[in-house]
Amino acid sequence: MTTLAIDIGGTKLAAALVDDNFTIIARRELPTPASKTPEALETALRELVAPLSGQATRFAVASTGIIQDGILTAINPSNLGGLENFPLTHYLKHLTGLPGIALNDAQAAALAEYHALATPVEHMVFLTVSTGVGGGVIAHGKLLQSPGGLAGHLGHTLADPSGPRCGCGRTGCVEAIASGRGIAAAARDELAGLDARALFAQAQQGHPQALALVERSARTLARLIADTKAAFDCQCVVMGGSVGLAAGYLDRVKAALAQEPAIYHVELLPARYRQDAGLLGAALFAKE
Numbered sequence: 001m002t003t004l005a006i007d008i009g010g011t012k013l014a015a016a017l018v019d020d021n022f023t024i025i026a027r028r029e030l031p032t033p034a035s036k037t038p039e040a041l042e043t044a045l046r047e048l049v050a051p052l053s054g055q056a057t058r059f060a061v062a063s064t065g066i067i068q069d070g071i072l073t074a075i076n077p078s079n080l081g082g083l084e085n086f087p088l089t090h091y092l093k094h095l096t097g098l099p100g101i102a103l104n105d106a107q108a109a110a111l112a113e114y115h116a117l118a119t120p121v122e123h124m125v126f127l128t129v130s131t132g133v134g135g136g137v138i139a140h141g142k143l144l145q146s147p148g149g150l151a152g153h154l155g156h157t158l159a160d161p162s163g164p165r166c167g168c169g170r171t172g173c174v175e176a177i178a179s180g181r182g183i184a185a186a187a188r189d190e191l192a193g194l195d196a197r198a199l200f201a202q203a204q205q206g207h208p209q210a211l212a213l214v215e216r217s218a219r220t221l222a223r224l225i226a227d228t229k230a231a232f233d234c235q236c237v238v239m240g241g242s243v244g245l246a247a248g249y250l251d252r253v254k255a256a257l258a259q260e261p262a263i264y265h266v267e268l269l270p271a272r273y274r275q276d277a278g279l280l281g282a283a284l285f286a287k288e
């Protein structure tokens with residue numbers, strides 16, 4: 001069976017044909033439409049999948065946001081604009097004539113990373129730290145899912161009750177502090193206005209404020225990891241995302257986690273996939 005895998009992200013849309021050995025045999029990419037309307041997304045998806053869908057027997061889509069009964073909703077509506085309540089699987093069935101499924105992109109990535117582990121485990125947590133903070137939980141070898149689609153959204157657990165307001169409406173979520181956007185929002189004085197990439201470059205050069213911002217993010221992640229250890233007793237945590245995989249970041253998180261009591265220590269591994277985790281995880285999910 002060949003799966004048409006699709007990944008809908010905040011900056012790019014990707015599609016691939018994935019064979020039974022979970023090898024990508026064709027791949028395409030387009031920028032996510034700047035205008036977040038259903039019409040713009042539909043047009044972009046049609047252009048993206050047209051050359052591929054004739055060779056597939058099903059589709060599998062990983063998307064940012066909450067997926068509930070194949071409908072895309074948002075924990076932070078401002079991220080999705082007019083795409084709130086977009087009927088994702090219904091539209092793709094109509095577009096491709098194929099049966100298919102949809103799931104959250106971090107959950108898909110969790111599945112892909114789980115299947116790529118060098119040493120198999122029963123319980124694993126995946127965390128992605130990039131623009132936001134996302135997660136996926138593998139328990140007893142299976143992706144933890146829930147009817148509301150919210151399971152695994154670990155970036156919206158509490159880090160600091162007096163911290164900044166999060167896009168989801170809570171105050172002090174991990175995402176509001178540790179994500180790329182959270183790091184950038186806390187920059188002051190000569191660093192004000194820089195994005196996370198530029199702030200990491202400043203930290204590499206030893207800028208004290210940039211170092212403090214990166215360290216604050218890493219400490220927040222380490223506390224979240226201790227929490228996930230307490231909640232799921234996972235045997236390893238895999239970390240991905242542009243911040244999660246930035247030079248030196250994982251080591252900072254490891255150092256901060258080492259300061260927690262030993263019972264909360266857990267093996268931390270870098271994600272294997274940078275680009276294709278959503279595509280491969282969606283294909284795996286379709287198979288399961």
Ligand SMILES: [Zn+2]
Pocket residue numbers: 155156157166167168169170173175176
């Ligand atoms: Zn939040």
